[in-house]
Amino acid sequence: MKQLFNVGKLIDGTGASLQEKASVLVEDGRIVRVAAQGQIDAAGATVIDAPNQVLIPGLIDTHFHLFLLLLQPVGGAAEVTHMADEMIATKVFKAANAAKVWLQSGVTTVRDAGAGEFMAVAMKEAIRDGYTPGPRVIASGPLIAQTGGFRPGSGSHGVEVTGVDEARREARLHLKAGVDVVKIYGASTIGGGGGRLISEPGWTQFTVEEMRAIVEEAHKPGRLTSCHTGSAQSIKNAILAGVDFIDHATFMDQECIDMLLETNTPIVPTQAIAWSLEKFGEKMGFGPHIARKSAEVSAVSMECLAKAYKAGVKIAAGTDADNPHASLAKECELLVEIGMSNMEALLAATKTAAEILHRSADLGTIEAGKVADLVLLDKNPLDDIRNLTSVSRVFQSGKEIQLPLYDLSGFFEKVH
Numbered sequence: 001m002k003q004l005f006n007v008g009k010l011i012d013g014t015g016a017s018l019q020e021k022a023s024v025l026v027e028d029g030r031i032v033r034v035a036a037q038g039q040i041d042a043a044g045a046t047v048i049d050a051p052n053q054v055l056i057p058g059l060i061d062t063h064f065h066l067f068l069l070l071l072q073p074v075g076g077a078a079e080v081t082h083m084a085d086e087m088i089a090t091k092v093f094k095a096a097n098a099a100k101v102w103l104q105s106g107v108t109t110v111r112d113a114g115a116g117e118f119m120a121v122a123m124k125e126a127i128r129d130g131y132t133p134g135p136r137v138i139a140s141g142p143l144i145a146q147t148g149g150f151r152p153g154s155g156s157h158g159v160e161v162t163g164v165d166e167a168r169r170e171a172r173l174h175l176k177a178g179v180d181v182v183k184i185y186g187a188s189t190i191g192g193g194g195g196r197l198i199s200e201p202g203w204t205q206f207t208v209e210e211m212r213a214i215v216e217e218a219h220k221p222g223r224l225t226s227c228h229t230g231s232a233q234s235i236k237n238a239i240l241a242g243v244d245f246i247d248h249a250t251f252m253d254q255e256c257i258d259m260l261l262e263t264n265t266p267i268v269p270t271q272a273i274a275w276s277l278e279k280f281g282e283k284m285g286f287g288p289h290i291a292r293k294s295a296e297v298s299a300v301s302m303e304c305l306a307k308a309y310k311a312g313v314k315i316a317a318g319t320d321a322d323n324p325h326a327s328l329a330k331e332c333e334l335l336v337e338i339g340m341s342n343m344e345a346l347l348a349a350t351k352t353a354a355e356i357l358h359r360s361a362d363l364g365t366i367e368a369g370k371v372a373d374l375v376l377l378d379k380n381p382l383d384d385i386r387n388l389t390s391v392s393r394v395f396q397s398g399k400e401i402q403l404p405l406y407d408l409s410g411f412f413e414k415v416h
């Protein structure tokens with residue numbers, strides 16, 4: 001099947017400046033040519049005319065949790081529903097809804113940063129095989145934590161090990177289960193999951209040797225590793241262990257920044273989650289201490305992040321969303337707040353994200369040979385990054401996603 005997109009404006013995600021009146025030819029789900037309008041032979045192609053719209057690459061959320069996103073059902077009265085004591089089937093239906101919501105907001109790929117029972121791997125396969133719509137999933141397994149490191153009661157979202165041998169064994173089980181990114185839990189941060197404080201943010205966990213064993217195992221079959229970090233020491237430990245990218249990187253000091261640069265290790269800072277908990281935490285049923293702690297952490301980590309950005313650390317956009325307020329558009333807005341241009345923030349959610357996830361051959365830009373994950377916006381995000389919420393049509397591998405699955409218009413007005 002051939003499709004020709006004739007668009008008013010094109011931002012191809014390579015970092016090149018916006019092109020007016022461009023055409024993109026797609027064949028069987030792949031982009032085959034990008035050119036000025038009128039230069040491509042459209043014979044036999046379905047033409048998608050969007051003279052007033054902006055075409056961007058499908059967005060990539062480098063840190064998402066399909067199984068943690070708290071959503072109200074369509075037309076439901078509750079702001080959120082809680083996960084405690086849910087049956088597996090309930091969790092799966094909710095994850096399917098989370099997938100739909102993120103997809104319709106223009107996110108065509110997510111890296112699921114951890115779920116129990118390898119459920120993110122199951123979602124990856126279910127979405128890939130067409131059982132339910134959603135972003136393509138790059139999956140982590142449960143977070144591998146040190147014994148005593150993970151919040152009691154949320155065991156299924158993490159798994160605890162002691163020592164190099166157990167760490168190595170657990171990593172091998174993750175590879176067997178089909179995870180793409182083995183996720184290490186290198187520090188406690190705000191809540192330990194579910195909104196309960198288990199320690200002051202920054203409790204460093206695991207030894208470098210334990211983490212290095214996990215990294216060694218993951219790299220053997222060419223898989224990636226990431227590490228949930230908080231304290232400066234936990235970030236340094238993850239770098240020393242050779243982790244491929246750092247989640248959160250909440251409290252970076254100058255030595256962290258230097259080490260990130262020396263080793264060319266990227267970070268996925270996830271600012272939207274703290275922002276959303278600060279603004280909406282209480283309304284969503286978390287205690288006031290969570291909003292307060294989020295505000296404190298966010299103020300410091302935004303400062304650290306601004307320094308890291310200025311120094312040249314590679315940064316990708318990830319939401320860590322456990323609630324829909326922490327959208328990828330909001331994360332990009334916060335990246336602009338730390339100093340990025342609108343273009344750089346957009347690249348953090350497209351090209352850079354694909355690079356960090358080792359998927360640049362297929363994803364992240366609108367270029368010949370790439371998968372046709374495409375989003376049409378009504379407004380230009382280079383004028384105002386918040387225009388990333390003006391999603392009009394979403395195409396995944398060239399196939400249009402039928403919108404709206406959820407009516408998000410009110411939601412985004414409320415949030416932005």
Ligand SMILES: [Zn+2]
Nearest residue numbers: 063065113320
């Ligand atoms: Zn997370």
